[in-house]
Amino acid sequence: MADHNNLVSSTQQITKEALNKLGFDEGMYELIKEPLRFLEVRIPIRMDDGTMQTFTGYRAQHNHAVGPTKGGIRFHPDVTKEEVKALSMWMTLKCGIANLPYGGGKGGIICDPRQMSNQELERLSRAYVRAISQFVGPSSDIPAPDVYTNPQIMSWMMDEYSMINRSNAFAFITGKPLALGGSLGRNRATALGAVITIEEATKRRNISINNSRVVIQGFGNAGSFIAKILHDMGAKIVAISESYGALYDSNGLDIDHLIELKEQHGRVTHLFDDVISNKDLLKLDCDILVPAALSNQITADNANDIKANIIAEAANGPTTQEATRILNERGILLIPDVLASAGGVTVSYFEWVQNNQGYYWSEEEVNTKLRHKMVDAFNNIYDLAHDRKIDMRLAAYVIGIKRTAEASRFRGWA
Numbered sequence: 487m488a489d490h491n492n493l494v495s496s497t498q499q500i501t502k503e504a505l506n507k508l509g510f511d512e513g514m515y516e517l518i519k520e521p522l523r524f525l526e527v528r529i530p531i532r533m534d535d536g537t538m539q540t541f542t543g544y545r546a547q548h549n550h551a552v553g554p555t556k557g558g559i560r561f562h563p564d565v566t567k568e569e570v571k572a573l574s575m576w577m578t579l580k581c582g583i584a585n586l587p588y589g590g591g592k593g594g595i596i597c598d599p600r601q602m603s604n605q606e607l608e609r610l611s612r613a614y615v616r617a618i619s620q621f622v623g624p625s626s627d628i629p630a631p632d633v634y635t636n637p638q639i640m641s642w643m644m645d646e647y648s649m650i651n652r653s654n655a656f657a658f659i660t661g662k663p664l665a666l667g668g669s670l671g672r673n674r675a676t677a678l679g680a681v682i683t684i685e686e687a688t689k690r691r692n693i694s695i696n697n698s699r700v701v702i703q704g705f706g707n708a709g710s711f712i713a714k715i716l717h718d719m720g721a722k723i724v725a726i727s728e729s730y731g732a733l734y735d736s737n738g739l740d741i742d743h744l745i746e747l748k749e750q751h752g753r754v755t756h757l758f759d760d761v762i763s764n765k766d767l768l769k770l771d772c773d774i775l776v777p778a779a780l781s782n783q784i785t786a787d788n789a790n791d792i793k794a795n796i797i798a799e800a801a802n803g804p805t806t807q808e809a810t811r812i813l814n815e816r817g818i819l820l821i822p823d824v825l826a827s828a829g830g831v832t833v834s835y836f837e838w839v840q841n842n843q844g845y846y847w848s849e850e851e852v853n854t855k856l857r858h859k860m861v862d863a864f865n866n867i868y869d870l871a872h873d874r875k876i877d878m879r880l881a882a883y884v885i886g887i888k889r890t891a892e893a894s895r896f897r898g899w900a
């Protein structure tokens with residue numbers, strides 16, 4: 487819960503600073519600090535045992551000045567209003583950074599999907615769409631998967647929305663399976679986007695990815711895909727970790743074998759005797775450090791011990807603001823979360839474009855278009871940080887909020 491409050495206040499504080507740098511006044515900050523629209527719904531569901539249970543759901547639409555709002559729906563017991571609001575603002579930043587014609591949105595339902603049957607999840611997903619159906623749609627607000635939601639849940643939601651509107655509305659939601667208009671390349675999009683920003687960063691630092699030493703905290707969806715792509719590019723992944731502990735080998739770990747073990751057992755580090763702690767993992771000597779697990783991992787307490795040349799924040803909020811300042815002073819190149827993880831929403835945008843035009847692209851085409859977006863995004867932010875002598879995070883916020891603020895002003899909203 488503390489993490490959520492931290493996320494809200496730090497996002498608002500950096501956005502305020504970014505708007506100042508852009509020359510906007512307090513009125514613009516007042517407009518942008520909260521979503522324009524926030525919906526709370528109560529959703530009664532019949533459970534498998536015959537009883538009724540009422541769930542609470544949210545949908546936040548941060549700002550639609552530049553286009554429809556866009557963002558995932560998470561199913562989690564810890565979902566809060568504050569978190570959903572802050573994440574919708576984050577989506578505005580990511581869409582601005584990738585130059586997508588969207589504002590940010592986010593949704594969530596307070597529930598524990600691990601304790602629910604498939605039938606209960608289907609009823610909940612459909613009822614949530616019924617509850618918000620008047621406020622969302624392919625040209626107003628387009629949801630996507632997030633924590634504990636997946637292509638099957640997107641399919642039920644798309645089907646429900648289509649039935650209400652009496653036509654197939656593929657463009658209502660992204661992250662769908664291929665058979666229902668999903669996009670090739672969507673699964674790996676976040677990881678590939680992060681890797682493209684790492685490639686650009688290594689060019690600026692005159693490091694070659696081939697033989698570079700990489701440490702990755704987390705070996706889940708984000709971390710394991712990033713490990714695999716970098717490994718295939720010739721990098722030495724010297725350490726990976728899970729909540730149980732970290733595996734370390736200075737000669738490079740066998741990532742293909744670890745991914746096989748993960749597929750068989752769900753996790754990997756518990757299968758090994760020789761593990762190091764997650765605390766020590768962050769201090770390892772390496773070229774590239776990728777936090778891809780939890781928030782608030784790099785703090786004022788350990789920022790001076792980090793030996794990496796480049797940090798790519800694949801996780802949401804892994805570095806505190808104080809630590810960001812220390813890392814910046816130490817000359818470490820930090821690729822901020824809103825940039826490093828913008829690949830997912832970018833390919834979601836491509837999915838929506840393909841649905842709208844009814845013409846589908848090859849995986850190569852998707853990846854090439856993703857590369858263009860991420861390379862431009864990285865270099866715009868890097869150059870701005872360099873020219874204005876500001877840190878990469880503030881530069882990312884300046885670029886991320888610029889178009890929404892300008893469009894809001896032209897529309898006469900602030």
Ligand code: NAD
Pocket residue numbers: 676677703704705706707708709727728729730764778779780781800801802827830
């Ligand atoms: P996941 O649940 O698949 O994986 C999380 C990983 O972190 C697991 O390997 C877990 O063992 C590990 N972990 C948990 N506690 C840890 C600890 N104390 N120390 C070290 N490792 C620990 O989640 P994910 O989808 O890979 O997401 C990871 C981060 O990336 C989150 O912050 C998420 O918001 C962010 N992110 C993910 C995506 C995506 O497409 N998957 C997109 C954007 C941002």
